[in-house]
Amino acid sequence: MSKxxxxxxxxxxxxxxxxxxxxxxxFAEEYPVAREKALExxxxxxxxxxxxxxxxxxxxxxISELADRFEEEAIRHGVxxxxxxxxxxxxxxxxxxxxxxxxxxxxxxxxxxxxxxELNPALEKAGIEVKETDLGEWIISLAGHRPSHMVLPAxxxxxxxxxxxxxxxxxxxxxxxxxxxxxxxxxxxxxxFLNADMGITxxxxxxxxNGAIGLVTNEGNGRLATTLxxxxxxxxxxxxxxxxxxxxxxxxxxxxxxxxxxxxxxxxSIISGPTPIMVKGSDGWKEDKKExxxxxxxxxxxxxxxxxxxxxxxxxxxCGACLNVCPVYELVGGHVYSGHTYMGGIGxxxxxxxxxxxxxxxxxxxCIGCRKCTTVCPGxxxxxxxxxxxxxxxxxxxGLPFAxxxxxxxxxxxxxxxxxxxxxxxxxxxxxxxxxxRHLPLFLGGMTKDRSLPAIAKIPLRDRIGDVIKKIEKPAxxxxxxxxxxxxxxxxxxxxxxxKVIQDLNMEVVYPExxxxxxxxxxxxxxxxxTKKLAMNNIEAFEDFDVDVIICACPTGVEQIRDYPHLLEDxxxxxxRAKKMADKVEEFSxxxxxxxxxxxxxxxxxxxxxxxxxxxxxxxxxKRVLGIYEEPRxxxxxxxxYELVEMQDADRCCGMSGAFGVQHSNLSIPMLTEKMGKIxxxxxxxxxxxxxxxxxxxxxxxxQQTPDKKMxxxxxxxxxxxxxxxxx
Amino acid sequence: MKRTCDNWQDKLPVGxxxxxxxxxxxxxxxxxxxxxxxxxRADEAGKIILDIVKETGAKYVASVWCPLVEASGIVDELxxxxxxxxxxxxxxxxxxxxxxxxxxxxxxxxxxxxSVCQDALAIETxxxxxxxxxxxxxxxxxxxxxxxxxxxxxxxxxxxxGYVSWLTGPSRTxxxxxxxxxxxxxxxxxxxxxxxxxxxxxxx
Numbered sequence: 001m002s003k004x005x006x007x008x009x010x011x012x013x014x015x016x017x018x019x020x021x022x023x024x025x026x027f028a029e030e031y032p033v034a035r036e037k038a039l040e041x042x043x044x045x046x047x048x049x050x051x052x053x054x055x056x057x058x059x060x061x062x063i064s065e066l067a068d069r070f071e072e073e074a075i076r077h078g079v080x081x082x083x084x085x086x087x088x089x090x091x092x093x094x095x096x097x098x099x100x101x102x103x104x105x106x107x108x109x110x111x112x113x114x115x116x117x118e119l120n121p122a123l124e125k126a127g128i129e130v131k132e133t134d135l136g137e138w139i140i141s142l143a144g145h146r147p148s149h150m151v152l153p154a155x156x157x158x159x160x161x162x163x164x165x166x167x168x169x170x171x172x173x174x175x176x177x178x179x180x181x182x183x184x185x186x187x188x189x190x191x192x193f194l195n196a197d198m199g200i201t202x203x204x205x206x207x208x209x210n211g212a213i214g215l216v217t218n219e220g221n222g223r224l225a226t227t228l229x230x231x232x233x234x235x236x237x238x239x240x241x242x243x244x245x246x247x248x249x250x251x252x253x254x255x256x257x258x259x260x261x262x263x264x265x266x267x268x269s270i271i272s273g274p275t276p277i278m279v280k281g282s283d284g285w286k287e288d289k290k291e292x293x294x295x296x297x298x299x300x301x302x303x304x305x306x307x308x309x310x311x312x313x314x315x316x317x318x319c320g321a322c323l324n325v326c327p328v329y330e331l332v333g334g335h336v337y338s339g340h341t342y343m344g345g346i347g348x349x350x351x352x353x354x355x356x357x358x359x360x361x362x363x364x365x366x367c368i369g370c371r372k373c374t375t376v377c378p379g380x381x382x383x384x385x386x387x388x389x390x391x392x393x394x395x396x397x398x399g400l401p402f403a404x405x406x407x408x409x410x411x412x413x414x415x416x417x418x419x420x421x422x423x424x425x426x427x428x429x430x431x432x433x434x435x436x437x438r439h440l441p442l443f444l445g446g447m448t449k450d451r452s453l454p455a456i457a458k459i460p461l462r463d464r465i466g467d468v469i470k471k472i473e474k475p476a477x478x479x480x481x482x483x484x485x486x487x488x489x490x491x492x493x494x495x496x497x498x499x500k501v502i503q504d505l506n507m508e509v510v511y512p513e514x515x516x517x518x519x520x521x522x523x524x525x526x527x528x529x530x531t532k533k534l535a536m537n538n539i540e541a542f543e544d545f546d547v548d549v550i551i552c553a554c555p556t557g558v559e560q561i562r563d564y565p566h567l568l569e570d571x572x573x574x575x576x577r578a579k580k581m582a583d584k585v586e587e588f589s590x591x592x593x594x595x596x597x598x599x600x601x602x603x604x605x606x607x608x609x610x611x612x613x614x615x616x617x618x619x620x621x622x623k624r625v626l627g628i629y630e631e632p633r634x635x636x637x638x639x640x641x642y643e644l645v646e647m648q649d650a651d652r653c654c655g656m657s658g659a660f661g662v663q664h665s666n667l668s669i670p671m672l673t674e675k676m677g678k679i680x681x682x683x684x685x686x687x688x689x690x691x692x693x694x695x696x697x698x699x700x701x702x703x704q705q706t707p708d709k710k711m712x713x714x715x716x717x718x719x720x721x722x723x724x725x726x727x728x
Numbered sequence: 729m730k731r732t733c734d735n736w737q738d739k740l741p742v743g744x745x746x747x748x749x750x751x752x753x754x755x756x757x758x759x760x761x762x763x764x765x766x767x768x769r770a771d772e773a774g775k776i777i778l779d780i781v782k783e784t785g786a787k788y789v790a791s792v793w794c795p796l797v798e799a800s801g802i803v804d805e806l807x808x809x810x811x812x813x814x815x816x817x818x819x820x821x822x823x824x825x826x827x828x829x830x831x832x833x834x835x836x837x838x839x840x841x842x843s844v845c846q847d848a849l850a851i852e853t854x855x856x857x858x859x860x861x862x863x864x865x866x867x868x869x870x871x872x873x874x875x876x877x878x879x880x881x882x883x884x885x886x887x888x889x890g891y892v893s894w895l896t897g898p899s900r901t902x903x904x905x906x907x908x909x910x911x912x913x914x915x916x917x918x919x920x921x922x923x924x925x926x927x928x929x930x931x932x
Contacts (some may be wrong), residue, residue: 135903135904135912158905182911189913248880263841268843269894270887270891271891276730280822606752
């Protein structure tokens with residue numbers, strides 16, 4: 001498969017797949033509630049997640065030692081162990097074993113690793129009958145599909161489609177009645193269980209200290225596959241190894257709760273050594289010992305284990321929680337948002353190791369970076385950060401596409417770039433076509449019927465500051481204002497309001513004109529070199545002004561500047577200068593809230609009778625990176641003219657996320673529409689947020705979908721409510 | 729009969745496990761559709777099981793030995809009622825695919841999740857608890873540990889070789905349209921008979 005994927009086309013198809021959309025839409029709504037409920041009787045979920053994470057980190061640190069011990073213990077108990085470096089090795093081992101033992105029929109319990117190495121086709125080619133016995137896996141094997149979810153492999157199909165596959169397989173008409181189809185499965189596969197010569201299973205964990213494996217299932221197929229056939233083959237990836245039996249506890253407490261919102265799955269078995277089986281010979285039934293093989297699969301896993309950054313993927317216990325809360329997965333499912341085998345954000349990283357960089361490159365752009373997954377991942381994996389890191393490696397390996405590097409050439413030449421933006425404000429049209437647009441900052445992208453993208457302002461903020469900035473007598477602080485491109489060129493009025501609110505705190509504002517793009521649109525592509533140039537430009541722009549603090553009213557800008565020292569760490573001098581800037585940067589709403597608090601202005605105001613309803617949208621990065629979500633709400637509630645009404649899922653991504661919103665407008669718009677629906681339900685007149693990126697998106701949605709509402713940045717609201725308007 | 733551990737009773741954490749956890753255990757077990765019956769003496773199980781036999785029309789039962797099964801006298805009671813009961817390993821193996829009901833014992837319950845832990849090393853134990861559509865498990869009501877971690881600690885204390893299973897409600901799937909459906913490959917019903925009468929002769 002050397003052809004590049006046509007992601008746009010794939011996305012388009014899935015967006016029109018009503019069965020999929022319906023299934024995933026309902027799941028996305030129901031899962032978080034069910035998960036929350038399943039976690040109710042855990043006293044301290046955070047501590048438990050932390051213990052899982054540290055146990056898995058410790059395991060990967062000494063993976064070679066664990067693997068050796070696991071192998072040694074297993075052999076001691078009579079298990080045969082084979083280490084498969086590649087999928088080919090694994091398949092050859094099983095094929096040889098089948099030949100030697102005369103295996104004709106195999107029953108399989110769920111194993112993603114076997115999907116990864118395409119085991120079934122290899123066995124079938126050799127004339128061996130292979131039956132997937134997990135209902136979902138059986139369905140997709142009949143359909144000829146790949147799993148679209150790690151836990152619910154057939155979530156993309158409905159009962160009618162399943163009944164068709166069943167009817168075809170069983171050669172009789174099967175009613176699309178779910179209970180009946182489940183019973184049909186029981187009967188059909190029971191034969192296979194009773195006749196099989198070999199059972200193949202995965203493992204949810206492998207214990208180094210005693211060579212045992214743990215198997216977690218709901219249907220009972222795992223117990224049957226390990227009880228009836230005379231040979232048991234376990235396919236286990238290195239990432240499943242844990243040091244001791246006791247280390248299974250955090251896995252067992254978190255896996256079922258996160259995967260299926262169960263406190264425990266129906267069956268959990270711990271197996272070690274050859275267990276008894278019954279064999280029927282010419283002289284009747286006799287008890288014998290089962291023959292057990294462990295295949296320890298590498299296929300890229302050890303490369304990840306020995307990588308300082310990517311060893312983090314070992315914290316994954318394959319629960320699928322990250323998929324269940326992912327807004328992009330909800331829209332396109334696990335056939336599009338996946339590589340060869342693994343889906344979603346975590347799948348993006350796993351694919352780079354099990355399938356290679358090309359597989360990663362084909363679909364990594366689908367991570368919108370909203371970080372919702374990081375709030376549920378039981379192993380606390382920073383999935384979006386790992387994806388960004390992998391993008392950096394991919395650019396280092398293969399470079400940027402030519403067109404993109406041309407654009408970055410433009411963007412890193414600030415004067416030229418800003419000149420272009422000014423021209424765009426007069427003649428916006430020429431910039432809305434051609435290859436450039438997709439990669440330029442979001443506000444140069446096109447329009448759709450459900451979202452208008454804001455025009456470039458006639459006068460950017462940088463040309464207005466002279467009128468806004470006032471001389472402050474004995475200022476409490478000297479504040480540098482980093483506006484970011486969007487506030488500068490799209491929402492200059494908001495920029496003015498930021499200045500007014502700060503000046504109202506009796507602080508002096510300076511706006512270094514040399515400032516430019518924070519670098520996020522560039523670093524998001526994985527490029528480091530252009531990002532460094534943009535960072536240095538801003539560092540230079542600010543270091544001439546001796547400011548006490550640097551305020552940015554856009555969370556991404558704050559995050560980006562705080563990352564400058566890390567970005568420039570190769571050069572100690574640049575790093576030191578970057579650190580100076582990074583240490584000073586603060587996010588606007590939290591800064592103002594703290595200052596208001598000091599003077600008693602933050603306390604909740606008594607509502608006026610005619611208070612205006614306002615709802616607040618949490619920007620992904622403001623909440624999940626900077627941890628700021630209380631402050632903006634407190635600021636709103638400190639004003640007597642507003643009544644704060646919460647929307648459902650206020651912290652769900654609006655669909656913008658920088659260039660993503662333009663590049664993948666077909667995904668961005670449905671996310672926006674969902675958000676607008678939730679906004680409408682609140683009955684609020686005003687939608688507030690504290691992020692200029694979200695503002696672009698929400699403003700666009702309001703224009704097209706709810707023109708009666710107003711979009712405001714927290715700075716706009718605060719500035720309007722400053723008592724002495726003349727003074728500002 | 730092969731066992732992973734010869735004396736589970738001794739492995740339970742003194743002071744931590746006990747009948748005080750029964751209520752929580754029962755609640756959690758029932759939440760996942762386990763049918764739970766709480767009786768004082770093992771011989772009270774007879775009526776419960778015979779009722780289920782009547783209700784389901786079960787004709788063939790496979791039962792593996794455990795002290796509570798023996799104390800309940802259920803095997804003889806079933807036979808007296810015309811039910812065919814397989815108790816020997818080879819009979820169980822031969823007939824398990826036509827068996828309507830399996831009876832076995834479990835070692836302890838876990839309050840946190842309503843699971844029961846079974847020493848499943850003996851092949852006959854696994855057969856009766858995983859193939860028939862209905863599985864009845866005897867448990868001492870005082871043998872309940874608080875959390876999953878306590879259960880793992882017990883197993884961790886001695887486990888080197890064997891087969892241990894936790895059973896939590898009936899076999900289930902949600903693989904078609906996420907509709908919860910019971911009885912895929914394992915038993916569609918799990919019945920737990922929790923007995924107060926201690927098997928070492930002591931009262932609870």
